[in-house]
Amino acid sequence: MNDTAGPRITGLGGVFYVAADPEATRAWYRDMLGIDGEYGPQLAWSDEPKPNPYSLISHFKDDQYIKPGKGGFMINLRVHDLDGFCKQLKAKGVKVLDKADEGYGKFAWILDPNGVKIELWEQVAEELP
Template sequence: MAKVTGLGGVFYKVADPAATRRWYEEMLGIGGEWGAMFPWKAGGAEAYSLLSPFKASTDYFEPSEAPFMVNLRVDDLDAFLDELEAKGVEVLGTQVEEYGKFAWILDCDGIKIELWEQVGPAPPA
């Protein structure tokens, strides 16, 4: 059975993502191209989670109207999607990038959930 293995990240809307990233870096000592990256190991493999600001005007969180999106790590995206669809959950889309496989769903409250199976190395911090 496929499962969620952890938090991939929290993505949220702000007026000026670059200024927000600078603030987090200068004030809290955390930052990077996509926001704050938190590396960790999962079963000996390199892994990471993100805290990432997006432009307030982004449409990436649609069709949700919420100002944030949650990214959850999964161990086997294809199998997990099969299980969700069998339960009646609509998959909004899928995508494969060099650093992972992604899919999107809405939870029962209309919050967009990004499901992510990490593949390959982490992008640079």
């Protein structure tokens, strides 16, 4: 979209939640997932190699998809080379709960040190849903 489209939402600005030890949580995201920033893990869209990248806000009737995560929410992170990234995580001692290939994308799930479920997603389809 260009600037002439008028005021609008342009993307996900962040995910915020309470952690007992924010510094340790930031260190885990830096050391295990390789994302860091002054106020917490920071992601730049300019780093995304796939065409037509997008973010999603999705709603569920119950927490079955979120389990075994805590807090009634989950964080979805885009990943380039999901299989290679999961190998790196396993080498660091991070347990990959499950993996799936849904055709439009490949997925894997882990828990952060606070029990928050993280869905890792490699966009496969180039067209927007």
